[in-house]
Amino acid sequence: MGQLSLQTVTKSFGTIDVVKGVSLDVVEGEFMVFVGPSGCGKSTLLRMIAGLEHTTAGDIVIDGVRVNDMAPVDRGIAMVFQSYALYPHMTVFENIAFPLRVEGLAEAQVRDKVGAAARILHLEDRLQQKPGNLSGGQRQRVAIGRAIVRAPEIFLFDEPLSNLDAALRADMRIELTRLHKQLGATMIYVTHDQIEAMTMADRIVVLHDGYIAQVGAPLELYHTPQTLFVAGFIGNPR
Numbered sequence: 001m002g003q004l005s006l007q008t009v010t011k012s013f014g015t016i017d018v019v020k021g022v023s024l025d026v027v028e029g030e031f032m033v034f035v036g037p038s039g040c041g042k043s044t045l046l047r048m049i050a051g052l053e054h055t056t057a058g059d060i061v062i063d064g065v066r067v068n069d070m071a072p073v074d075r076g077i078a079m080v081f082q083s084y085a086l087y088p089h090m091t092v093f094e095n096i097a098f099p100l101r102v103e104g105l106a107e108a109q110v111r112d113k114v115g116a117a118a119r120i121l122h123l124e125d126r127l128q129q130k131p132g133n134l135s136g137g138q139r140q141r142v143a144i145g146r147a148i149v150r151a152p153e154i155f156l157f158d159e160p161l162s163n164l165d166a167a168l169r170a171d172m173r174i175e176l177t178r179l180h181k182q183l184g185a186t187m188i189y190v191t192h193d194q195i196e197a198m199t200m201a202d203r204i205v206v207l208h209d210g211y212i213a214q215v216g217a218p219l220e221l222y223h224t225p226q227t228l229f230v231a232g233f234i235g236n237p238r
Ligand code: ADP
Pocket: 013, 018, 036, 037, 038, 039, 040, 041, 042, 043, 044, 045
């Protein structure tokens, strides 16, 4: 579970083509990183996978099922954004519990699931605090907690660390890698940080102006970039 296939996925806004026939197979449990300059269509692609945006053409297939017309909540996907809007008046517990409350889960189950998520993210002793009392890294962990309580097969991260300072980003990179190993879920991770891409990815997808310039393992892209564009982004500058 957690296999994702994009089949000539296309998105136009009016007459402007933003995603231009992207085809890609993401293996179950893979950590796939999307990189590319601002405006190349990374967020639009993630939003289509999550079901927050319709495709103009092409198919999105999850575990063999075409999900183009499926509601976001039914896709088994959780998305974590850069601006992780936590509810300031709610405790950490209630912020993480929120998606479960929406689903109408019984209180005992909510406690179990929030407790398990808090343990994974080392937030057990923060559960009764408000987000305003937490560090940036802790707040980001709460946002991730809200994603993992629903036990999705696929996680989508849209530049989740870009609001954090460099030291915190380095810590969170390690935490996310640990989380990935622990959960075994498929993760698609958008970043414009080359270090994140090189250290976290099983494979990197380089996007350029709405299409895939190259897909490969980090060292493969680094040593054998196929275009100057890829070389400029990831490649060895020799
Ligand atoms: P990235 O995340 O790679 O920076 P985006 O996917 O956010 O890129 O945006 C890709 C392009 O699509 C940009 O030119 C952006 O202005 C345009 N775009 C994104 N959303 C919309 C929208 N709702 N309406 C019109 N244009 C949009």
